[in-house]
Amino acid sequence: MHRKFGGEIAGQAAMAAGLTVARERALHSAHTHFLREGDSDAPVTYQVRPVRDGTSFSTRHVDGLQDGRLICQLTASFQRAGAGFDHQIPRSSTPPPEQLPTVEELLRDDPENLAWAQAVMARGSVEFRFPIPPNRVVASRGAATPPRQQIWIRARAPLPDDPLTHRAALLYLSDYLLLSVAATHHGVIPQDPGIQFATIDHSVWFHHFRRADEWLLHEQESPWAGQGLALSRGFLFDRDGALVASTQQQGLLRRRGSGARAPG
Template identity: 40%
Template sequence: MTGPSPAERLVDLLDLEEIDLNIFRGQSPHESLQRVFGGQVAGQALVAAGRTVGDERPVHSLHAYFLRPGTPGVPIVYQVERVRDGRSFTTRRVVAVQRGRTIFNLTASFHVREPGFEHQLPMPDVPEPESLPRLADEIQAHLGSLPVPLERMARRQAFDLRYVERLRWTPSELQGVEPRSAVWMRAIGSLGDDSLVHTCALTYASDMTLLDAVRLPVEPLWGTRNFDTASLDHAMWFHRPFRADEWFLYEQESPIATGARGLARGQIYDREGKLIVSVMQEGLFRPHRTDADEAAPGRSSS
């Protein structure tokens, strides 16, 4: 007997328990990660906010800060503040708490559907997703086999990822590489028909590869890492309805990296070329500390 599919596990992860008025609890899987994946916290927080708003008002934007690393395996409580319920817009503020400490906060705005004029910049011309290798297959082809942690991740991964350009594995291959990346994604399996689930699933996925664009000029995306990275903040604007279990193209670029921080922005298009979501994120990039660094006088742990 087979277990739940990756998509079913993602839907379960986003299905929060309502424990009191405006208070929800989300599960955090036991993972071999040092901290809870940021996209999970953002997706669950948006579920909590959306549960207090009617279906006639879909989310149009969110702005969030990652304040502390979450601990895998420990439930997260989401406290929702109903900031405003206007005629056209609804605003919610969500605080994520784990073990009595705030780890994340999010403000989301919801907007009634209204007609209006339209324009957008065109989607870049890229190969179709079916012509590209799956990420796990590309890594396995290079390494000969998947390392155990990556094999475990590939089995549980809720999204099929296919990079538009081949992966680079050595520093010499990075010479002259621009801080840009693009990847096709879709959930592995059906996510059902709840539009809020699709929105929150894409919010989850939006944190998976966005900082790739910052890293590309300095280190390979897969392999030995020279930097400790962490998401600092995250912003999204939702332009059109979509399904996260259908192919979408995530185009990413980094306009600047300085002061141990890198800024990345992304545009997400559906298969027909419609711009559905815009994303911005800043990430922390600190060189790995050696044992000698830790022992040096005057070193701070912050």
């Protein structure tokens, strides 16, 4: 079985939920729990249950089933736009993606990590640019990294203009490398055979609308790990520094044989 990417499941579930909501209500938060591994070679059925349609907000619950087994649950909230107070944190000073080397240029002398990056981008139809080599480069040699990372990311192919499609795609993109920031801080990578690594839940709060096929900077960090779990969070900015979304993810991170099995 080929494991289905969690961001893909979350994005599809959010898309299913959005199709049951009035178009003037935009997705503003999505919270996904991953209950079992999904099989990328088998279809997923998404069952949407309306929870409430209020004056300003609509809430939907989605069950994702594969071969009759529940693999995920998502709660999504949609908002009718309104006026309010405004503030945001500033973006870090980072060169724009056009001034950064491509992944092929950055990792040309590191064939192992270049092959990893190219496979991830090709499989997910995404594109990366890194201000410095990704944490995985250091951790693949057994060295620990700071518990933070920056990555420019976008969908490789142009997407339709539908706002729901872009927010579902952004939910998909937000899953890339987020939890791995916790692993690399301990000098391990998710692919290490002695490591159990699996996302348990993933949340995104959407702020300003931006296209998912244009460059966004994901500033990622892991503030905590312990008891076999790890927590990561992040902020997605556009090139002008507007805060597009906030992310948070918890997952299993432990050495094999040290505790319970991963979800599955």
